[in-house]
Amino acid sequence: MLHAVIMAGGSGTRFWPASRAAKPKQLLELAGHESMLRQTVDRLGDLVTPAQTLIVTNQRLVEPIVAQFPELPGESIVGEPCKRDTAPCIGLAALLVRRNDPDATMAVLPADHVIRSADRFQDALEQAAHLVDAEPDRIVTFGIRPSYPAEIFGYIQRGSRIDVRNGDAPAFMVKRFREKPDVTTATEYLSSGDFYWNSGIFVWKAKTILDALSQRQPEMLAHLQAIGDAWGTPQQAEVLEKEFTAIKGISIDYAVMEHAKNVAVIEAPYDWDDLGSWQALGRLLGTDHHDNTVVGRHLGIDTTGTIVRTNNEHLVVTIGLKDCLVVHTENATLVANKHDEEAVREVVKQLEARGWKEYL
Amino acid sequence: MLHAVIMAGGSGTRFWPASRAAKPKQLLELAGHESMLRQTVDRLGDLVTPAQTLIVTNQRLVEPIVAQFPELPGESIVGEPCKRDTAPCIGLAALLVRRNDPDATMAVLPADHVIRSADRFQDALEQAAHLVDAEPDRIVTFGIRPSYPAEIFGYIQRGSRIDVRNGDAPAFMVKRFREKPDVTTATEYLSSGDFYWNSGIFVWKAKTILDALSQRQPEMLAHLQAIGDAWGTPQQAEVLEKEFTAIKGISIDYAVMEHAKNVAVIEAPYDWDDLGSWQALGRLLGTDHHDNTVVGRHLGIDTTGTIVRTNNEHLVVTIGLKDCLVVHTENATLVANKHDEEAVREVVKQLEARGWKEYL
Secondary structure, X not given: OEEEEEEEOOOOXXXXXXXXXXXXXXXXXXXOOOOHHHHHHHOOHHHOOHHHEEEEEEHHHHHHXXXXXXOOOHHHEEEEOOOOOHHHXXXXXXXXXXXXXXXXXXXXXXXXXXXXXXXXXXXXHHHHHHHHHHOOOOEEEEEEXXXXXXXXXXXXXXXXXXXXXXXXXXXXXXXXXXXXXOHHHHHHXXXXXXXXXXXXXXXXXXXXXXXXXXXXXXHHHHHHHXXXXXXXXXXXXXXXXXXXXXXXXXXXXXXXXXXXXXXXXEEOOOEEEOOOOOHHHHHHHOOOOOOOEEEOOEEEEOOEOOEEEOOOOOEEEXXXXXXXXXXXXXXXXXXXXXXXXXXXXXXXXXXXXXXXXXXX | OEEEEEEEOOXXXXXXXXXXXXXXXXXXXXXXXXXXXXXXXXXXXHHOOHHHEEEEEEHHHHHHHHHHOOOOOHHHEEEEOOOOOHHHHHHHHHHHHHHHOOOOEEEEEEOOOEEEOHHHHHHHHHHHHHHHHHOXXXXXXXXXXXXXXXXXXXXXXXXXXXXXXXXXXXXXXXXXXXXXXXXXHHHHHHHHOOEEEEEEEEEEEHHHXXXXXXXXXXXXXXXXXXXXXXXXXXXXXXXXXHHHHHOOOOOHHHHOHHHOOOEEEEEOOOEEEOOOOOHHHHHHHOOOOOOOEEEOOEEEEOOEOOEEEOOOOOEEEEEOOEOEEEEEOOOEEEEEEHHHOOHHHHHHHHHHHHOOHHHO
């Protein structure tokens, strides 16, 4: 049976002002009527039981997530005491998964991506689990066929084809992971046909990732093992705090993936978007005949290429805007040039510097 | 003793969303901590007593204005049943003023202009009253020395100089009124030195304006006289409704001023702004070193030439904006290119057409 580890610790600052410390992106209904996290869990369907679901988040969010997931056992929601990037998060999850199921295969899933449809996604996970069963030291990733020369995603270069079962999606050995390219390189990738967008979803044996950490990050693994040893004892919280804080943060890509040998990529049979920033809302929700994407009550005059997000009570009127972003929330409004949206993260830093905590 | 007639019936739609039907521009604190109307009344100081102050507004605003001016007798606030432009408003006021004071001199003042300082303004009104005393059929206007070739104001061309008392402002006969010019013409006006901006403030005998209406607008005057005859009787409201509605709307400029013979202009010794639109807020409140004008809590990144108005709780963040206008109110936000602001009036029309009354 497959285990699911859902990484739900992000701060989502690119989605300020909708995303706040107490209710970041993964807890928002950005795409659809359910939170991103709820959709991530529901998307797994019957493939993963509640007892085999683990949500790793930051400590502040444990309470709201527990409230949002009454069907999950309390121990399924783990709060990190501090941010240490993805490798420690995944390593800890692998330890906890292996405690109950030494041979466990686990899928690692970001909590804030958009994936359609659930059926095809479950099929792909099942296929990945099958590929891991066939070669237990295998790491399986999912590649998205690029539709444009995106500079905002990492890429996976595929190698030789892997035999798959009838009806399965095409699968390949991974030749190389590539960081976010410039547009020229991205255009080459696109035309070569050998490159996928890296969707950041992995399937592997818990043992595989722990072995890799043991080799590449022995210090990190020692801290994580100390946490694992104290897990379920009265010292759990104290040890978690102390040992996790002592870890040096690093991403799973740098810590493991770039050095891994037996990595496969399944060509994802589902639609995917990382919903990385407000601009993604346009891709996701589509645009009207003025190229605008609107959520909530809006009146636009001479407005094109603009993303507006408000609710159904608070009216946003735009006049003479082109390629802008207007996000209304209860106590803060963002008006930005759509192409400057990286600066949204800068806003959060400046708010912190000014001590304007009510907007964080 | 001078009478003051304050025209407070405007809808202020250019200041949407701050200005609403139930609380239009003249009732807002746009410049300073008091409403424009309150400042207009207070600016008169001891020159005009409460009993000699008349506020003409629309019927819906009588109640809030009565509440805002406890010092004024109830009959000092007159509500028009419908919009009929300035001539009927001024004609009715002249009739009501003359009932109590057949020889009355009255100043007609818009309720939504910015004037500094009150002392110099009172001096100018007193000088105007003196000029009317000297020639009872005289109409006195106030001209503002233009500081730039404005296309947004009407102009007054001055003629021969009128002798004034020691210490008085310069005064001239009016040669001609000029409508809002294009920029080339405005530039010529500016360099000629013979042109003033028309500030829309008049001083005259009530008799003078009624005589002029009798000559030029006999039908209007007949309606107004029917209202005057019923004033103070149980039929007042009914007759006002019927007769005022029957009047054909026309501005005092077209109805009277353009045909008037004995018109003087005093070179205003005070600073003036008609606060005609949001852009005026920049002129009025000044700009910071990024050329922005900000009221309320704002964080700007790469933002220039922009006007932001919010309160001290609701944060507005702007990124990569140039020459924009952002106005936050409780249930509506306007984001506009600053130069498209004439379209703000169009917004109000579209809101009416959609039946979105909560934003009007």
